[in-house]
Amino acid sequence: MDVYTIAVIPGDGIGREVVPAAVEVLKVLAEVHGGFHFKFQEFPWSCDYYAEHGEMMPVDGLDILKGFDAIFLGAVGNPGLVPDHISLWGLLLKIRREFEQVINVRPAKALKGVASPLTDPQGFDLVVVRENSEGEYSEIGGRLHRGDDEMAIQAAVFTRKGTERVMRYAFELARTRRKHVTSATKSNGIYHTMPFWDEVFKDVQRDYRDVRVDSYHIDALAAQFVARPYVFDVVVASNLFGDILTDISGAVMGSIGIAPAANINVNGRYPSMFEPVHGSAPDIAGRGIANPIGQIWTGALMLEHFGHRDAAQELLQVMEDVTAEGIKTPDIGGHSGTRDVSDEICRRLRRR
Template identity: 45%
Template structure:
């Protein structure tokens, strides 16, 4: 008996694809291939990808990364799938501030969420974690719109011996309250444990406010969540030596930026790490990106690890409400890794295309089989 799986009845999710620079186009292409395969096999949702060529090449031609009216256009989408930004012949502060931060800040993506765990099939560098993979399972929440990356400061007396450069970290009660509230809510939904990272012993204004607001929010709104405060330097050693003692972590823009890269390395490779830049109000589209950067040293070699992009795609689906699809995708990715299909950064010899092909095949084998069974059951029950 042939079966037909019910197709999605709602309009497709509109996704703005911004591959950007370096390996961004390679991994975003791989991610879109896998997400389209997933949508096709499951038949429960559809995805429409529209591509934007905003990149360093665009900047070199037009003198800007985002064209006039571009931000208003992006706001029409359900989500943004972002590759990377940065090129050897464009200063990093120009590329970052002109594209990624030019999206994240005005779109109020104040919650940057970076999950870290040991995927099946990956051997992490820490022996203790390799023996007990479940001991490293974290979510690092990064305040994403102010703090050390607020963009405040400047330079005077350029070229003189008395030249001055200032970089002012901005902490507002509003900004700290909303990220703390978000972090406590995430912690409540996990193990009920939150670690607030700080450096208030040295940064005696902004991070003292950070600590005070954390305490106020925790005591007032989340008495059921166990929380603690830890200095960022001590946090680095704890992540390495006592990973099992951590669960949900919240830190400032700069501190979480650094700690999340360390977390990715401890989990096996920066090439597997996803990021969600969220507007928790859902008034504006959120932006999803792998954290590995443009990696120009491997551009065009076909060796970029697409797993971080696949995981990022899964997090995007979760945010859109497609939880089962996200779980299914990650199961397929881990099955492929467990079979030994891994890129060089994970100790394997597979290329981007091979990993992508294998994941697509696993989606068809694992999820297609499940959908066919459900379709058959639906036919027999008279649902169709």
């Protein structure tokens, strides 16, 4: 039996509600499916932890996490207590960067029982593969002067290694799906980095002649995500473009609260991290109505990462069975609470 050690960081806000719910679902799935087992260890690192200790995680936090097979994160952020640039860079982004989680994978699909704001989304099912370590989110830059002469410079960094790596990941993923990769670019407006992106994409696609390719400028692509999400399979994008596209795809699904994400370390040196796309949602925290679907779906991504695709698909099927029967939180038109949804998923897993 495969045994996986999982570092659990509920974090802030609704993370403290949806993470325990998802952990319970994963425990039940392991129990009924067999073949694997989880050992969870929870860490209290959060904005509350910062308020008490002056840091988002202890100095040896990364050394502690390094020994786990994966990290299961809830949400980070409480701007009323800690500025976002401190909370994000002190925990979430610190883990992503230091653990070389260079690929971000975010699927989106039409779920049964969840109404899309689109009139006819036609059962869309796509995955955005986002470069996760450089691009527009590099730390290179600075500010100069103050007042009328003040200026700020932010450098976008695109390396051939990083760009080719995310594209090859996207092509390999497409080979397991519908063999179609779409590149998000903006080479008609961004002079250096996006023509470079296009050149690397053309180089990489030569090794995947069995995969159909398209390339869209990001503004047109954003529009197509709304108008025709069903035409896309795997979309590969830079850090910023991928971030924007996945918020759109989450909205097209019906709620960003159901969107999952995986931060993948591809060299095996460090654990990967799994987190939903949604934030800490302080406006509804503590009310028991947060949607656990995003966190649960994120758990399915973790299972796929470990090679247990059958178990992941079983979990997704049960999750959709539950939403199809109207057992949903208010953000997607239901009247159920967080635990109502997760408990029903657990009940159906045991029944299967």
